[in-house]
Structures are given as C-alpha cells and as structure tokens.
Amino acid sequence: MISNDDRPGHHARRRLQAEAAVQTNAAQSPQNPEALWPQAAQEVLHELRVHQIELVMQNEELQQAQLQLDAARARYFELYDQAPVGYVSVSRQGRILQTNRIAGTLLGMARNMLVGRRFSRFVLKEDQDLFYLNQKQVIESGRPQAFELRMVKTNGTSCWTRLEATAAQDPEDASVIHIVLLDISERKRSDATILDNAERISALSRRLIEVQEEERSNLARELHDEIGQVLTAVRLNLKVMERQDTQGTHRDSLERALNVVEQAIGQVRGLSLRLRPPVLDDLGLVPALRWLVLQQTGLHGLSIRVEANSDDIELSREVASACYRIAQEALTNAMRHAAAAGVMIRVVRGADSVAVSVRDDGGGFDLSGERGRAGFGLLGMAERAKLAGGTLRVWSEPGKGTEVRAEFGLGA
C-alpha cells in the first residue's frame, strides 16, 4: 500500500476515509470473483479504487473551496466598491487600471470610462509637478506617500483631495500604484476660515495696541498740558493770595492748599510720564529706558543697569513702542517676582536687527509650570513682539534667574 503521509494530516485522513469506503463496498459484496485473482492484481485494483474515491472527495472539496472563494471575493469587492474613500489603481505609466465607485464620483466620470485614462489628467495643472514628484518618490522609495492637491472633475470643478499612494506588485509583477483618494475640501474650507479669523484677530490686536499707545499719548499730553496747566495756574493764584495776605490771616490754610496743589502737580506729571514718556518719541528707545530705570532706582534696593551699543537707534514707532513696553513689563516682573539683586537691560543694534533683553539674577521660575503659562504679562510680551514683526524668547530656571529677549528685524 502506498502511503505518502503518515502524519494525522489532511491527506492521510482523506486516504483513510477512502480506504474505509472501499472496505465497506467489499464487505457488501461477499461473493466477489476478484477474490480468486492473484494477490498482486488484487492489490493494484484496491489501490485504484481507493484513488478513485479520493479523487471524488478531492473534487467535492475543490468545489467547496471555490464557493468560499467566490463569497470572499464578493465580500472583498463590496468592501472595495462601497468604501467611503476613492480607490484607484494606476500603472507605473500613470494609466488608470481600476477604480471603485467613490473614485468615479470624485473624478466625475463613470468608472468604466476611467479605465485606461491618464490619472494625471484629473490633477489640476498647478499641482501636477507635486503629483509627479510624489509618484516618483513612491516608486523609488517603495514607501507610501501622502500629499494634498487639487483634482479637477470632467465638468471643470476642482476639489481639494488627499492622496495616499502605495506601490504594490500586481499578479503579473508589474509595478502598480494604489491610490486612496479623500475629499478634504470641507477641511480646507475650515482651514481657510481659521486662517482668515486668525489674520483678522491679529490685525485687530495690532490696531488695538496702536490705539492704546495713541490714547496713552493723548492722555499723557492732556494731563500734562491741560490739568497740569490748570494746577499751575491755581498754584500761581495761591502764591499771589499768599503775598497779598500781609497780615497772615490765611497763612495756614493757604500753605495747606499750596501743599495739596504741589502734590497734585507732581502726581499728574508722574502719571503723564508713565503713560507714555515723551522721551520715547523725542529721543528714542535707549534714553527712554534710561529714564524708566531712573524712576525705579532706590525703590527696591535693586541695581538696574542699561547697556546699549548705541544711544541713537532709529526705530519705527511700532517697534520702539514694542521694545519699550516689553522691557517695562519684564522689569516690572523682575521687581515683583524675582527678588533679584541686579537687573541688566541690554539693547543691541545689529546690522539689520535690534534686540532688547532684560536679565535678572533672581529666583527664576519653571517655564513649563502653571504660573509661567498663565500670566498675561508673558503672553502680552510675546504678542506685542509678534505683532510688531519680531520674536520673544524667555529663559528661566528656578534659582538661576530669568532673561526675556525680544528681537526685531530692521529690513531695508
């Protein structure tokens, strides 16, 4: 007997079943004339019968497998065809080999019409270079590539699409590229809206800061010129009254009134200067910073220094204001939070840039921590720098002090 599989495998099982069937058949016909045949012939006959039954069984299994295969193929096809994304298989030469239903909708053409056409014909002219570049990369690298471009339908309308291309081998072993198409026009539209809104907000913020500075200048001027003048006039009058009061009848009350007026004059001047120091507009950033520091000296037992490679730096009002306000806020922070012994304000005019930095030797703070992220001061400095076309960086570490540095390009 021939047995080529003595493991309890599939073939062995089928062989055993076939043998059992032959045995049953033999048992059912006891007056078998073959019993008289020579032994060798009987064995060959037996072998043939077993084989015959095996073949029948194999055939049934094949049919079963075929049915399962058909069902799987139908399921696969349904998945492929009903998928919510477009599938397109393209030959290495760029011709469409196969598509699913959605791809037909995305490209605006019946599926059977698509086969054989160049895929690139559906790519917007302006985006074709990008498409060819990516296709080349897919073939050369063998790795999937994803990119976004505009496809044009046959009716001329274009639509933002995300393409995910993968090189694969088809059964004939020629390179095929499978492309997944996703309609992303909705996302592109909301991206554009977000961008638009961000631009508007930033334009609005810039205008707000401009208006705020203008308003501060006006207020400062009004305080100084109008209220300051009025108070000065009151003081003059009080002085005249004091001189006329030869008997000294009103001396005490006049003295008190004069004191109050002097105080008010001082306060108005201080307020006016703090709102927007005229020196910023008249003499520029560095003198304004020196003036700012002068106002603070002695207040906190803190040594504040201003260093600059030039005292006469010409800046636009916008950049000068931004530098000044950033330095002012950074200095306030150093005084309020750092418990520093010294602060250094440095202004460096480069070939085509200006940088302002404020460094303290105080306690520092954790930049990634809650406090560093939540403050409007830090946020405001960054925003001001950005709106005036610059950048802001902050270095700080607990125990190692803090440095805030703003830099602006001064393009020709």
Ligand SMILES: Nc1ncnc2c1ncn2[C@@H]1O[C@H](COP(=O)(O)OP(=O)(O)O)[C@@H](O)[C@H]1O
């Ligand atoms: N120079 C500094 N030294 C130490 N801590 C600082 C310094 N600057 C800022 N901080 C910390 O960062 C936080 C946020 O600062 P900021 O945004 O200016 O807000 P505010 O000054 O109103 O608290 C501060 O509360 C403080 O904890």
Ligand SMILES: [Mg+2]
């Ligand atoms: Mg602050």
